[in-house]
Amino acid sequence: MQTYNLIFNSPSDFSAKLETLKIPRNLTSTLVQVFSGKLELEFLQDLAQYLTQKFPDAQIIGTTTDGEIFERNIHSDSTIVSISYFQKSTLSAFKLEKNYNSFAMGRDLAKAIYRKKSKVFITFAEGIATNGEDFLDGVASVAKGIVIAGGLAGDNGNFSNTYLIYRDQVLTSGAVGVSINSDDLRASNRLSFEWEAIGKEFCVEESQKNVVKKIDGLTPTDLYKKYLGESGAKLLPGVGAEFPLVLEKDGELTARAVIGANSDGSLVFAGNIHKGSKVRFGIGNAEKILKKSASLYNNIVYEWDSIFIYSCVARRKFLDSQADLEIRHFSNIAPVSGFFTYGEFFKNPDRESLFCNETMTVLLLSEDSNYKRLDYKVEIDTQSFSTIEALSHITNEIAKENEEIKNTLQSKVQEQTNELKRKNEALKKELYTDSLTDLGNRNALRNSIQTHNAKGLMLVDINAFNNINDLYGEPIGNLVLQSFANFLVDTAAGNCHIHRLSADTFALLNTKNHELSFCKKMAKKIITLCEHKNFSFTVEGVKLEFAISVKIGIARNETGKNLLENADMALEFAKKHSENLIVYSPKLNIEKVYENDIQIAKMVKKALEEDRVV
Secondary structure, three states: OEEEEEEEOOHHHHHHHHHHHOOOOOOOOEEEEEEEOOOOHHHHHHHHHHHHHHOOOOEEEEEEOOOEEEOOEEEOOOEEEEEEEOOOOEEEEEEEOOOOOHHHHHHHHHHHHOOOOEEEEEEEEOOOOOOHHHHHHHHHHHOOOOEEEEEEOOOOOOOOOOOEEEOOEEEOOOEEEEEEEOOOOEEEEEEEOOEEEEEEEEEEEEEEOOEEEEEOOEOHHHHHHHHHHHHHHHOOOOHHHHOOEEEEEOOEEEEEOEEEEOOOOOEEEOOOOOOOOEEEEEEEOHHHHHHHHHHHHHOOOEOOOEEEEEEEHHHHHHHHHHHHHHOHHHHHOOOEEEEEEOOEEEEOOOOOOEEEOOOEEEEEEEOOOOOOEOOOOOOOOHHHHHHHHHHHHHHHHHHHHHHHOOOOHHHHHHOOOHHHHHHHHHHHHHHHEOOOOOOEOHHHHHHHHHHOOOOEEEEEEEOOHHHHHHHHOHHHHHHHHHHHHHHHHHHHOOOEEEEEOOOOEEEEEEOOOOOHHHHHHHHHHHHHHHHOOEEEEEEOOEEEEEEOOEEEEEEEOOOOOOHHHHHHHHHHHHHHOOOOEEEOOHHHOHHHHHHHHHHHHHHHHHHHHOOOOO
16 A cells, blocks of 8 residues: 655645656546645546546545645645545445435445445544434444544535545535455554533523423524633634533533524534433533544554544644644654544544544555564654643633532633633634734635725735745745735735735735725735845755746736626636736626636646547
């Protein structure tokens, strides 16, 4: 077995990397997994069709995410394609295109692909309407005695629309799965939870599987409002991932994260919480999480060919910029890829199936029978915790006060401690702030466009930024991005709201000057300054200098609609036609060009399928 992992931000970037690696494409036992933080339906459709064309004999499944895992690092708004070749195994795949009874969905999917020699079952399901616990139970009712892994699809915390990929199709509902069948495959999965129950115990008085309607005489929304405050409740369902409800199941603590909020105050959880269940609020313990991750790694005794991590988005949000500390060791063993989910599937032959929230699951695969014993171990450096002191301190403070308040979390909240306020602010910041540059993110930009009387928008793209990442590595690339962000703030902050939208694209929102000439003047100033400026750093005693050039797309807010979309089209037009600066205008016929490109792509695809290319 051999696995190649590729990360990219555009189809052309992926195509170039695929050609460079020269990966074989005609092997029948090939599994392609797609983990995409890009949610645009057209992008996903083009990618699915491209992969099917390039790997016609492969089994291709994929999911949208709330964060992507690539080797030692965690990414956002990127796409990862993991390509695994099996020499001693066969693969069976299937899709369900519609949501229906979740247990029946899992059962039907498993019936379609479960084989006598099945060792592993990897499955992804639509992340909002699917009852993950029932779905997993349905799978396990058929696929007995094997490893089951995967999770519910994500959508970057929007809790609106998740997507799945099956070969050349993009599904808006249902589930996809693949079984790996072999006498020679080694498979194992591990998990790490480390969330703690705090405060008062509540009784669930009314529920319908994963829809909870009343707890201790309150709607679940009012319960969150009572104990986390008005501002905390406004962040539902998102805050329900970091502050889940925790209950005991089969002698172990398990969490249930919120994935939906209804107008009647009821909340939808990723798994079931039955009437009569005793629940408490849960919170992560940063130190325990990282120590457990190191312990899990150190208990992997032998070599493996591939590692896939399907982890809960709450862990990423809770650990924030230090989340990669939890996964970085595993790439010492084998190639690593995966994603952050809205609920994790876990089962091994030694235990009952377990639908997880707040949990990291690790799937290990190998076909090598001559594996060696590993001797590389890691130790936790307690200095690492200083950077996430605010988070772990909240856990410690609440745990300490929990003894004093005698199981009454209400007293804790009524005191309105600074620690909980800071946590709420951190949650808000996460929703609207880019963690690398501390600028507003895409969510913040959309909010600013709606709440401010925006006059115009400039999108600034760094030319060939991928070359810097490829040549010098991502840490150096991050330094360049931070320096460029500071440059934009110094240049334009007095007149514009500045945001970072993706890896190398920044936005300047003009809220002051009505004239188009202002945006054009500011854009030309940025272009000129970049032409005469070197961005320099000293890394490990070596001085590095980078000359940066940019392309800028501008849109005016004439109709009050489509400001971001028009600026994005102007930027793409500038890049396509090698122009430094383009102002959006209907006269450019950009939409028509997009439509023509799509039609041409469809025509070429059809010609290839019908063997009409000479």
